[in-house]
Amino acid sequence: MIEIIALLLFGIIAGRRLVHYKRLQPWLDRLILWSIFGLLFFLGLSIGRNPEIMHHLPTLGLTAALISLAAITGSLIMAWLLHKLFFKTKKKEHEE
Amino acid sequence: MKNSLAILLFFAVGVLMGNLGWFNLAGDGASTYALYFLMLLVGVSIGTDPRVFSIWSRYGIRILLLPLGTIIGTLGGISLLFLLIPSVGYRELLAVGAGFGYYSLSSIIISEMHSESLGVVALLSNIIREVVTLLTAPLMVYLFGKLAPIAGAGATSMDTTLPVILHSSGKEVAVLALAHGIVLTILVPLLVPLILGM
Numbered sequence: 001m002i003e004i005i006a007l008l009l010f011g012i013i014a015g016r017r018l019v020h021y022k023r024l025q026p027w028l029d030r031l032i033l034w035s036i037f038g039l040l041f042f043l044g045l046s047i048g049r050n051p052e053i054m055h056h057l058p059t060l061g062l063t064a065a066l067i068s069l070a071a072i073t074g075s076l077i078m079a080w081l082l083h084k085l086f087f088k089t090k091k092k093e094h095e096e
Numbered sequence: 097m098k099n100s101l102a103i104l105l106f107f108a109v110g111v112l113m114g115n116l117g118w119f120n121l122a123g124d125g126a127s128t129y130a131l132y133f134l135m136l137l138v139g140v141s142i143g144t145d146p147r148v149f150s151i152w153s154r155y156g157i158r159i160l161l162l163p164l165g166t167i168i169g170t171l172g173g174i175s176l177l178f179l180l181i182p183s184v185g186y187r188e189l190l191a192v193g194a195g196f197g198y199y200s201l202s203s204i205i206i207s208e209m210h211s212e213s214l215g216v217v218a219l220l221s222n223i224i225r226e227v228v229t230l231l232t233a234p235l236m237v238y239l240f241g242k243l244a245p246i247a248g249a250g251a252t253s254m255d256t257t258l259p260v261i262l263h264s265s266g267k268e269v270a271v272l273a274l275a276h277g278i279v280l281t282i283l284v285p286l287l288v289p290l291i292l293g294m
Contacts, residue, residue, distance in 0.1 A: 004289045071169075075250070
C-alpha cells in the first residue's frame with residue numbers, strides 16, 4: 001500500500017518539474033492507456049481461467065450493482081443538499 | 097481517455113482467451129511491478145496536467161466542496177448497504193465505492209492488492225456507475241437538481257460523462273464538473289489503497 005502511494009506522490013512531484021515539456025503529455029497518456037490495456041487483459045486472462053470466479057460471476061455482478069446503486073443514491077442526496085445550501089443563490093457567480 | 101470501450105474489449109478478450117486456456121503463463125510477480133509502473137505514470141500525468149493547478153489557484157478550497165459531498169455520499173450510501181449485505185465486508189465495499197467510476201485503475205489496484213474476484217466487482221460496479229449516469233442524467237437533474245449528475249458521475253465528470261452532464265444541467269456547470277472529476281481522479285489511486293490497507 002505504502003509503495004503504491006509513494007510512487008504516485010513521487011510521480012506527481014516529478015510531473016510538476018516536467019510541466020513545461022508539453023510534448024510529453026500525449027506520450028504519457030498513450031503509455032498509461034497501453035499499460036491499462038495490458039493489465040486489464042492479464043486480469044481478464046487469469047479470471048477467465050479461474051472457474052471459481054466464472055462460476056460466481058452472477059453473484060459478483062449483483063454485488064457490484066448494489067454497490068453502484070448505494071454509491072449513486074448517496075452522492076445524489078449530497079448533491080441535492082449542497083445545491084440547496086450553497087449553490088442556488090450564487091450559481092451565476094461561477095459562470096464561464 | 098481513461099474509460100473507453102477499448103479498455104473493456106481488452107479485458108473481455110482476456111477473459112475469453114483465459115477461459116479457452118490459450119495463455120497458460122502465470123505471471124503473478126510481473127503484475128505487481130506493472131501496477132507500480134502504472135502508478136508512477138498516473139502520478140506524472142497528474143503532475144504535468146496544467147488544469148489541476150490552474151483550477152486550484154483560481155478557486156482554492158471551494159472547489160473541494162462538491163467532490164467532498166460525492167465522497168461522503170458514496171461512502172455513506174455504501175455504509176448503509178453494508179447493513180444489508182455484511183458478508184462482503186465493510187472495507188471491501190468501501191474500496192469498490194472509492195473507484196468513483198474510474199473502473200480501469202480501481203479494478204487493477206483492487207485485484208492486485210486484494211483479490212481478483214473483488215477486482216471484478218470493482219470493474220463491474222464502476223462501469224455501472226458510469227452507464228447509469230449516462231442514461232439517467234436528465235432524471236437526476238429533475239429529482240436532485242443541477243449538481244446531481246456531476247456527483248453521480250464521480251471521477252468521470254471530467255471526461256466520459258461530461259457531454260451528458262452539460263446537456264442536462266447546462267453549460268454553466270462545466271467548470272464544476274471538470275474540477276469535480278479532476279479531484280476525484282487524483283483521489284482514486286490514493287483512497288483505494290488506503291482503504292484496503294486499513
